[in-house]
Amino acid sequence: MVERLAIGPASVSELAEPLRMTLAAVVQHVQVLEASGVVTSEKVGRVRLCRIEPAAMSVVEGWMVERRRAWGPRLDRLGEVLREENAKQPNEENI
Amino acid sequence: MTRSNTVHDTFVVERGYDVPPEQVFKAWSEPAIKARWFAGSSDALGAGYELDFRVGGHELNRAGPPGGPVYTYDAQIRDIVPRERIVYTYEMYADDARLSVSVATVVFRADGDRTHLVLTEQGVFLDGHDTSAQREEGTRSLLASLGAELDRTAA
Numbered sequence: 478m479v480e481r482l483a484i485g486p487a488s489v490s491e492l493a494e495p496l497r498m499t500l501a502a503v504v505q506h507v508q509v510l511e512a513s514g515v516v517t518s519e520k521v522g523r524v525r526l527c528r529i530e531p532a533a534m535s536v537v538e539g540w541m542v543e544r545r546r547a548w549g550p551r552l553d554r555l556g557e558v559l560r561e562e563n564a565k566q567p568n569e570e571n572i
Numbered sequence: 573m574t575r576s577n578t579v580h581d582t583f584v585v586e587r588g589y590d591v592p593p594e595q596v597f598k599a600w601s602e603p604a605i606k607a608r609w610f611a612g613s614s615d616a617l618g619a620g621y622e623l624d625f626r627v628g629g630h631e632l633n634r635a636g637p638p639g640g641p642v643y644t645y646d647a648q649i650r651d652i653v654p655r656e657r658i659v660y661t662y663e664m665y666a667d668d669a670r671l672s673v674s675v676a677t678v679v680f681r682a683d684g685d686r687t688h689l690v691l692t693e694q695g696v697f698l699d700g701h702d703t704s705a706q707r708e709e710g711t712r713s714l715l716a717s718l719g720a721e722l723d724r725t726a727a
Contacts, residue, residue, distance in 0.1 A: 541581045548585045554609035
């Protein structure tokens, strides 16, 4: 769960899905993490959004999380560049 | 006080792209293209990006906030299978302090005309190279700003 949150904030149901846990079990787990100061959560509309509490992490842990997190926007940008490159050479490489 | 700390971590990031592996591989191997998404523009202080794409070749990226430390990414490419795989190792530095040493494996899997990219990073994260509490606090806040800085310079 902490690994998932290292990628970015997530709702309780997003946390539950890959873990095959019930929502109630996930909420309980989040509460434990909140009590230990590792995770914070807030109600956004009808969704409870959970995020890692950076201050709770050591420098090293923070650095690890950062190395991982950086890939999200980076791979998004790769997607944008691929679309731009594809538009430059329409179908040339697909024929 | 002696307090060196080593922590190991492995993570996997997967992503699908609507183009064949050949084009995704090209975006990883041609410096002018890779700089656009990996390193971004060079307007940050001390910024610079280089890529010598061959086995044994280096990839370098430098960035950092004005007045702050220069973060250096220093990679060496270890294995290339065109359109299929790239393996590289890299170190990260804040000025002269080595922060981490990692192995990264990028696999491009063909999925019809699409590509499924799987990136695996295995790293050892180093701490204690300078053990004063003041330095640690400084490093903490600087690391916190690093991600945002890299994202901004790349935007």
